[in-house]
Every structure is written in structure tokens, then in C-alpha cells.
Amino acid sequence: MAAPTQTIEVPSDAELMQAQADLWRHSLYYLTSMGLRCAVELGIPTTIHRLGGAASVSDLMAALSLPENKLPFFRRLMRVLVTGGVFAADGSGDAERFGLTPLSRILVDGVVADEHHSQRCFVLGPTCRHSVEAAFNLAEWFKKELASPVPSPFEDLHGARLFEESTPLLDPEMDAVVNEARAAHDNLGIGTLLRECRDLFKGVNSLTDCCGRHGETARAIVKAFPHINCTVFDLPWLVNQAPRDGVVNYVAGDAFHSNVPPAQAVMLKLVLHHLSDDDCVKILGQCRKAVPSQKEGGKVIVIDILVDPSLGPVMFEAQLMMDMLMMVNTRGRQRDENEWHHLFTKAGFSDYKIAKKIGARAVFEVFP
Structure with missing residues (x-):
């Protein structure tokens, strides 16, 4: 006997276009995270701060010692981060200058102030390879029969628990970053x-x-x-x-x-x-x-x-x-x-x- 034909409600044209755009956003959010990680690894927030709080693309490229042929790609990265509220922008074209927002101010490193706890490592911790791999393995983790207490996907995949003495055995550099991230997060x-x-x-x-x-x-x-x-x-x-x-x-x-x-x-x-x-x-x-x-x-x-x-x-x-x-x-x-x-x-x-x-x-x- 043939299986009954299944039907589905078809979205209107406007709903279909919006659904596709929403799908793009949700599927590609990780690129915002990776763009933010890139900005932190390059030191963009700290560099803008050291350049007086505002800088052009050329100023940033020179201060960061980036190859000149990367300039158009750098503009595209900054455009995404400005749209996400990480940086502010003023002007256009060659006159465009990028500044700090409250979000990027807490990513500035090397500032001595009682209430400034740089969140640089909070970006690096959750976006590190071990954490991303654990998230990538989420579907397999859900399907597994695991005895209680149920280990996290991170623990199940890597055989170590975060913030415990087993973590340095997995990766001492990652352990240092996640502990600094936790301290920065808790102290802010x-x-x-x-x-x-x-x-x-x-x-x-x-x-x-x-x-x-x-x-x-x-x-x-x-x-x-x-x-x-x-x-x-x-x-x-x-x-x-x-x-x-x-x-x-x-x-x-x-x-x-x-x-x-x-x-x-x-x-x-x-x-x-x-x-x-x-x-x-x-x-x-x-x-x-x-x-x-x-x-x-x-x-x-x-x-x-x-x-x-x-x-x-x-x-x-x-x-x-x-x-x-x-x-x-x-x-x-x-x-x-x-x-x-x-x-x-x-x-x-x-x-x-x-x-x-x-x-x-x-x-x-x-x-x-």
C-alpha cells in the first residue's frame, strides 16, 4: 500500500523571501562569531583605542601591519562588525573612520583601571576549537545513550571537564584561556x-x-x-x-x-x-x-x-x-x-x- 501523500502549507511570496533571509542569518551566525574572534586576535579594539578612539581603514591596516592587498577584505570584515554593534562608523569611503562602542570597549586589552576587566578571552574561549567541536557534535550527543549524570557534549567528546584539573591535560593553552575568560566574565x-x-x-x-x-x-x-x-x-x-x-x-x-x-x-x-x-x-x-x-x-x-x-x-x-x-x-x-x-x-x-x-x-x- 502506497504511503499517503503528505502536504505542507506553502508560505506566501513575502513569507518565503523572509524565511530564506532568516535561514541565511541563522545558518551563518557563526561567521559573526568568527569575525569577532578575528577582530580580537588581530587586536582591532585595542588598536583603535591606542589610535585615539577613532581610525580609518588605512590607519588600522598600518598599525596592525596587514598586507595592503587585504584592504578590501578588511573593509568587509569591519562592515559586518559595525552592523553587529561591535564598532561604530562615521563617514564613508576613504573618509570613513571606525570607533569603539560599549561592546568593543570591554574588549580593549592592556588598560589599567579598577572596573575594566577585558573580555578578550571570553570571545576566545567559547569560539576555541574544542568548544566548537563539541557544539558540532551536538546531534550525535543527543542520540547517544549516556548514563546519569549525563556528561556535557564537551566532556563526552574530549574526556575532560572544563574548569577542572583534567582540562590542562587536554590542552594547557585552552585551559588558560577559558579560565581567564571565566575570571573576566565573573569580575565584569x-x-x-x-x-x-x-x-x-x-x-x-x-x-x-x-x-x-x-x-x-x-x-x-x-x-x-x-x-x-x-x-x-x-x-x-x-x-x-x-x-x-x-x-x-x-x-x-x-x-x-x-x-x-x-x-x-x-x-x-x-x-x-x-x-x-x-x-x-x-x-x-x-x-x-x-x-x-x-x-x-x-x-x-x-x-x-x-x-x-x-x-x-x-x-x-x-x-x-x-x-x-x-x-x-x-x-x-x-x-x-x-x-x-x-x-x-x-x-x-x-x-x-x-x-x-x-x-x-x-x-x-x-x-x-
């Missing part, structure tokens, strides 16, 4: 956080930055609130790399198995989105044990991405792309408020409130 906006959330630290005399790595956030907190006694708690190999400047205390341990150093408040800043729900509950439970009761001022401060479509389509898309990044490279995820509520409840907390929303992130006060 510390000043904004401290200005917008001053009440968060009101009455707090001691704080443990759980999984605080090298202590950049803790040192910024002490600088803004000198009365707070800050302790950074993280794995020995991270704590051993931290600068001993006397500003904060360091304690080595494993948040899954060791006691978190007790304090009036414990902070988890951009930690949980790298972890599975089960691992989040374990760490949150350890943090809950380290703080006094809510009546005594005890709380856990969670700073992380809060998926929320009300922020608008651009910010929401950025959050979903970050969720895909977590899915491909880690066992973690980005969570909406219901999912955060579920984690806090399962970890034994009695209540929480959102103290502040800052861009794509939220600051939670979670009470024992």
Missing part, C-alpha cells in the same frame, strides 16, 4: 553590583565567598566595605594561586565535601550556572550550614543569571545563548525564577527574595 560589573546593592551588605560583618577563586570579588567588597571580614573558599589548586596581600583570608577545600567557613553571609557569585541541579543543591546545603539563622542575620547571597523574557528580546536571547553554552560545555544551565525557587527549597532554605536585577543577572538573598 563588580563595581555596578556594589553600587546598586549597598544594602545587601548592610549589617554584614563577615562573609565567605564560596568558590571565590582568586578573590577578586572579595577584595572589591573589602575595598567598598572595610569593616567586612572576607574569606575566600575554593579548591586548593585555585587558592594556592591567589595573591597573599592580607586583604582577604583564604581557605582551601571542596565545597561538596568540606565545611564551608562559617560567616554571617556566604556568597555564591556566578557559580551555580556551571553545575547540575543536584550539585547546586549539595553546595547550597553546605552554605546553609555555614550561616546563622535568619533572625541572627544569616543569609546566602546568590548572584547568577535569571532567565526572564520580560527583559526584552535581545537580553533574553543572550540569556538563552548562555544557556546553550552551559549545555554544550558544562553540566550546568541558566534558570528562571521557578527553577531557582526549586533549588533553594530543596536545599532546605525557608525563604528568599530577589534583592536586585542587574542586566541579565539577579541578586538573591536566600534565608536559612
Whole structure:
């Protein structure tokens, strides 16, 4: 018996042309990512900054020591990056000059400033060969029967987990880049956080930055609130790399198995989105044990991405792309408020409130 003929609704002419254009965009978005990576590898943002904040194509080609016959191709690269908001452009033809936007300013390297954390490595990390290969293998990963806890596509393909001691064995250069990318990402906006959330630290005399790595956030907190006694708690190999400047205390341990150093408040800043729900509950439970009761001022401060479509389509898309990044490279995820509520409840907390929303992130006060 012949299979029944299947039919499909045919788009109108206008819908068909729009669908084709959308298909081009979605299929070719990776070229925007690679164009951005190219700009970072060439040092275009830093070069524009060093040339006074605006430069012509000829100025850039000379400063970057690029062959003259690449000029028309360079113009095409810059046109795409200007359209994507990476750079600004003024004038046309030979008089056209390129400037920095807020996006490209955070890609400038070599600037010494308290609140400037260059995001250069954040571009290089997610677009590195190992990460792209893991994403390229996504369909095969979905089809595989994998025992729980399910490894990420990155872990399944490469046999190593990001941000752990196994990563340097895979590729030490990549490990250095992704760790610098994570540090740059986590440290961007510390000043904004401290200005917008001053009440968060009101009455707090001691704080443990759980999984605080090298202590950049803790040192910024002490600088803004000198009365707070800050302790950074993280794995020995991270704590051993931290600068001993006397500003904060360091304690080595494993948040899954060791006691978190007790304090009036414990902070988890951009930690949980790298972890599975089960691992989040374990760490949150350890943090809950380290703080006094809510009546005594005890709380856990969670700073992380809060998926929320009300922020608008651009910010929401950025959050979903970050969720895909977590899915491909880690066992973690980005969570909406219901999912955060579920984690806090399962970890034994009695209540929480959102103290502040800052861009794509939220600051939670979670009470024992």
C-alpha cells in the first residue's frame, strides 16, 4: 500500500523571501562569531583605542601591519562588525573612520583601571576549537545513550571537564584561556553590583565567598566595605594561586565535601550556572550550614543569571545563548525564577527574595 501523500502549507511570496533571509542569518551566525574572534586576535579594539578612539581603514591596516592587498577584505570584515554593534562608523569611503562602542570597549586589552576587566578571552574561549567541536557534535550527543549524570557534549567528546584539573591535560593553552575568560566574565560589573546593592551588605560583618577563586570579588567588597571580614573558599589548586596581600583570608577545600567557613553571609557569585541541579543543591546545603539563622542575620547571597523574557528580546536571547553554552560545555544551565525557587527549597532554605536585577543577572538573598 502506497504511503499517503503528505502536504505542507506553502508560505506566501513575502513569507518565503523572509524565511530564506532568516535561514541565511541563522545558518551563518557563526561567521559573526568568527569575525569577532578575528577582530580580537588581530587586536582591532585595542588598536583603535591606542589610535585615539577613532581610525580609518588605512590607519588600522598600518598599525596592525596587514598586507595592503587585504584592504578590501578588511573593509568587509569591519562592515559586518559595525552592523553587529561591535564598532561604530562615521563617514564613508576613504573618509570613513571606525570607533569603539560599549561592546568593543570591554574588549580593549592592556588598560589599567579598577572596573575594566577585558573580555578578550571570553570571545576566545567559547569560539576555541574544542568548544566548537563539541557544539558540532551536538546531534550525535543527543542520540547517544549516556548514563546519569549525563556528561556535557564537551566532556563526552574530549574526556575532560572544563574548569577542572583534567582540562590542562587536554590542552594547557585552552585551559588558560577559558579560565581567564571565566575570571573576566565573573569580575565584569563588580563595581555596578556594589553600587546598586549597598544594602545587601548592610549589617554584614563577615562573609565567605564560596568558590571565590582568586578573590577578586572579595577584595572589591573589602575595598567598598572595610569593616567586612572576607574569606575566600575554593579548591586548593585555585587558592594556592591567589595573591597573599592580607586583604582577604583564604581557605582551601571542596565545597561538596568540606565545611564551608562559617560567616554571617556566604556568597555564591556566578557559580551555580556551571553545575547540575543536584550539585547546586549539595553546595547550597553546605552554605546553609555555614550561616546563622535568619533572625541572627544569616543569609546566602546568590548572584547568577535569571532567565526572564520580560527583559526584552535581545537580553533574553543572550540569556538563552548562555544557556546553550552551559549545555554544550558544562553540566550546568541558566534558570528562571521557578527553577531557582526549586533549588533553594530543596536545599532546605525557608525563604528568599530577589534583592536586585542587574542586566541579565539577579541578586538573591536566600534565608536559612
